[in-house]
Amino acid sequence: SQKIEQNSEALNIQEGKTATLTCNYTNYSPAYLQWYRQDPGRGPVFLLLIRENEKEKRKERLKVTFDTTLKQSLFHITASQPADSATYLCALNDYKLSFGAGTTVTVRA
Amino acid sequence: GAGVSQTPSNKVTEKGKYVELRCDPISGHTALYWYRQSLGQGPEFLIYFQGTGAADDSGLPNDRFFAVRPEGSVSTLKIQRTERGDSAVYLCASSFGTGGDGGELFFGEGSRLTVL
Numbered sequence: 001s002q003k004i005e006q007n008s009e010a011l012n013i014q015e016g017k018t019a020t021l022t023c024n025y026t027n028y029s030p031a032y033l034q035w036y037r038q039d040p041g042r043g044p045v046f047l048l049l050i051r052e053n054e055k056e057k058r059k060e061r062l063k064v065t066f067d068t069t070l071k072q073s074l075f076h077i078t079a080s081q082p083a084d085s086a087t088y089l090c091a092l093n094d095y096k097l098s099f100g101a102g103t104t105v106t107v108r109a
Numbered sequence: 110g111a112g113v114s115q116t117p118s119n120k121v122t123e124k125g126k127y128v129e130l131r132c133d134p135i136s137g138h139t140a141l142y143w144y145r146q147s148l149g150q151g152p153e154f155l156i157y158f159q160g161t162g163a164a165d166d167s168g169l170p171n172d173r174f175f176a177v178r179p180e181g182s183v184s185t186l187k188i189q190r191t192e193r194g195d196s197a198v199y200l201c202a203s204s205f206g207t208g209g210d211g212g213e214l215f216f217g218e219g220s221r222l223t224v225l
Contacts, residue, residue, distance in 0.1 A: 004151075034213065043113075043200055043216030044152065089151050096142070096165055097214060099151035 002027040004100040006090060011105045019077040021103045023090035026071065030092040033066055033073050038087045038102065047088075048075075080107045111135075113217035115201050121223045122191055130186045130220045134203030141184050142214060143176055144200040152200055158184060191224045198222075 003026045013019050023033070032051045036044035050057045050066045050073065057064045063076040077084050087102040114133040122128055134141050140159055144152035154168040161181045169175070173191075178184040188195055198219040206212035 036214075041218075043202075043218050044214075045216070046213035049213065096154055096157050098154060099144075101149070101151045 002094075002098070004028075004090065004092060004098060006088075006100040007103040009103075011103060013080055013105070013107055015081060015107055015109050017080055019080050019084070019105050019107070021075040021088055021090075021105070023073040023075065023100055024071060025092055028071075028092050028094060028098075030094065032093055033064075034091045034093075034097065035062075035064060035073075035075050036089045036091060036099075038089060044089055044099075077105070080105075082107045082109050113201055113203055113215050115199075115217035115220050117220055118218065119221045119223075121225065123225050124191060124193060126191050126224075128188045128191055128222060130188075130199050130201075130222070132184045132186070132201030132203075132217060134182065134184070134201070135215055136182075138203035138205055138215070139181070140204045140206060140212070141178060142202045142204075143184070143186050144202065146198045146200055146219070155186070155199075188222075191222075193224050196222055196224045 005024045034049045035047045038044040048059050048064050050064045052068050061078045065074045085106050087104045089099050089102045091097040091099045116131045142157050143155040146152045156166045156176050157164050158178045173189045176186045198221050200219045202214035202216045204212040204214050
């Protein structure tokens, strides 16, 4: 069956450090992968998209990698700030978007 | 409006009652999605519309759930004979294209349904 697995544990890091989140998938052949941010009580907000032929994508302090051989994406938040505290969701397409359970990140000042 | 609008934001109902949740997508977006999200889980796909037609309703859990989009804009998710297990946040999203072309989804704030 198809599965999307994200870090099961919440991530607690010190301000200024880099947060690294993983997204592993099985039985998908996605043409692209997306990352979303979700704050409590709010809908998810799109952050980044990476295509299957791209190894890495950057946007400001965010970096995403996509390894279709390992069936894995890594999401990095560099120079983290307390405002980065949220749940981060990865999503894969198979003509509709399917989401992982998310990883909750807390950045301590 | 500027974003995806969902009403009501909160709905409390009794087991066995009928519920309607409404989604007003971003103007011009042809694709519309309904997801359901339980606490601590990611959004779970329910149904996808391209225009007026349901392109994929494979995520609807059973025949108590039904959704329409009669004019290709506003959509209504209908739940009959609600059960306590239906309690969740129902999220609506819209996009320009389809899930297959990488279009980002724009989500509403959700409708929180509580079935007592």
